[in-house]
Amino acid sequence: MGGIAYLVGMSKALPHPGPEAIDLSAVLDALRDPIRRAIVLMVAEEGERRCSSFLHCTTKTNLTYHVARLREAGVVRVRVEGPARIVSLRRAELDARFPGLLDAVLAGTRQDPPLARLVETA
Amino acid sequence: MGGIAYLVGMSKALPHPGPEAIDLSAVLDALRDPIRRAIVLMVAEEGERRCSSFLHCTTKTNLTYHVARLREAGVVRVRVEGPARIVSLRRAELDARFPGLLDAVLAGTRQDPPLARLVETA
DNA sequence: CCTATAGTTCAATAACAATTGGACCAAGGG
DNA sequence: CCCTTGGTCCAATTGTTATTGAACTATAGG
Numbered sequence: 001m002g003g004i005a006y007l008v009g010m011s012k013a014l015p016h017p018g019p020e021a022i023d024l025s026a027v028l029d030a031l032r033d034p035i036r037r038a039i040v041l042m043v044a045e046e047g048e049r050r051c052s053s054f055l056h057c058t059t060k061t062n063l064t065y066h067v068a069r070l071r072e073a074g075v076v077r078v079r080v081e082g083p084a085r086i087v088s089l090r091r092a093e094l095d096a097r098f099p100g101l102l103d104a105v106l107a108g109t110r111q112d113p114p115l116a117r118l119v120e121t122a
Numbered sequence: 123m124g125g126i127a128y129l130v131g132m133s134k135a136l137p138h139p140g141p142e143a144i145d146l147s148a149v150l151d152a153l154r155d156p157i158r159r160a161i162v163l164m165v166a167e168e169g170e171r172r173c174s175s176f177l178h179c180t181t182k183t184n185l186t187y188h189v190a191r192l193r194e195a196g197v198v199r200v201r202v203e204g205p206a207r208i209v210s211l212r213r214a215e216l217d218a219r220f221p222g223l224l225d226a227v228l229a230g231t232r233q234d235p236p237l238a239r240l241v242e243t244a
Numbered sequence: 245c246c247t248a249t250a251g252t253t254c255a256a257t258a259a260c261a262a263t264t265g266g267a268c269c270a271a272g273g274g
Numbered sequence: 275c276c277c278t279t280g281g282t283c284c285a286a287t288t289g290t291t292a293t294t295g296a297a298c299t300a301t302a303g304g
Contacts (some may be wrong), residue, residue: 025155028154032154050250051250058292059295060251061253064180069291080186082302083249083301084250101223105223108237109148110133172280181264182282183265184264186282187263197249207281
């Protein structure tokens with residue numbers, strides 16, 4: 001293998017903001033949506049999950065959108081593993097930058113019955 | 123619309139959600155805007171402030187809009203006093219419902235230099 | 245190669261959010 | 275009463291967000 005076609009296919013690294021570049025408006029913006037909060041809660045409780053494990057929340061296309069918003073805000077990390085995308089929480093970086101914020105939002109999310117129905121331990 | 127006599131007896135009490143009706147999505151939605159966070163920070167540090175003391179942030183009309191969003195989300199209380207509106211923070215209710223959330227957001231807001239320029243001790 | 249699984253991209257739409265300007269209302273002091 | 279201060283209401287505009295469907299790319303297994 002060689003040449004341009006090979007390189008194009010290798011665009012695996014997804015853009016993530018650095019730890020210091022995580023912005024409060026962007027984080028609150030990401031966490032304000034119930035679907036995204038459900039995803040974050042599931043990732044917080046299981047450590048790592050594949051994108052496909054969130055398909056009960058919405059459609060495939062829409063999931064790509066919401067996961068990208070969480071990633072671009074610096075809330076989650078997305079890693080490519082074979083054909084799948086593995087989502088994990090950027091807890092240490094978030095806690096360092098905005099102490100207590102994530103835990104407060106997660107606690108509030110757990111108390112939210114309509115939203116808790118979106119949270120599946122798959 | 124444009125009524126005259128009918129509006130004279132209009133109630134002065136502005137609608138606020140009850141303590142248990144404060145919704146996480148609505149709160150995060152209210153706090154995601156930098157102008158609104160600046161307002162909340164000023165109210166948090168001074169206790170009470172008139173709407174007009176925020177006019178350096180934006181226009182009069184727009185201020186009505188942002189203060190209403192904060193009030194409807196349950197973040198602030200607005201009281202009519204003569205010709206003025208007095209804004210105060212619903213700290214106890216917010217802390218009871220989402221412990222740590224407000225403090226985390228306020229701390230993050232204080233660290234935000236571009237936003238801190240909107241915060242004036244008037 | 246064929247197929248299934250996993251996910252992206254694009255274009256369109258619908259809904260909602262922020263901002264502005266002008267007219268208007270309400271209270272208090274000359 | 276007039277005038278100023280403080281703020282609301284309305285209509286329009288612009289911008290952003292969420293959601294959908296169809297077409298597409300990428301990887302792994304048979």
